[in-house]
Amino acid sequence: xxKAYDRRYFAFFAFLFFLAFLGFLGTTxxxxxxWLASPACFASLFFLIFVPRSADxxxxxxxxxxxxxxxxxxxxxx
Numbered sequence: 001x002x003k004a005y006d007r008r009y010f011a012f013f014a015f016l017f018f019l020a021f022l023g024f025l026g027t028t029x030x031x032x033x034x035w036l037a038s039p040a041c042f043a044s045l046f047f048l049i050f051v052p053r054s055a056d057x058x059x060x061x062x063x064x065x066x067x068x069x070x071x072x073x074x075x076x077x078x
Contacts, residue, residue: 005058021038
C-alpha cells in the first residue's frame, strides 16, 4: 500500500499553534513560557505533517508523495 503525506494538516495545525503562541505572548506573566513553547509547537506541527498515511485516503489535490514535496509546500512553491 503506497504511503503519502496529507497537506491538509498544514492549515489546521498551523492556525491552532499560532493561536496558542499568541495566547502566550498576550500575557505579561507567562512571556518566558512563550520562548519555551514556540519550538515545541513548531516541532509538533512538523511531526504531524511528516506522518505518512495511506494514499487511498488522501484526495489527489492534497497528496504529497515524498518529503521533497513537503518542503516545497512549506516554502510556498506548490
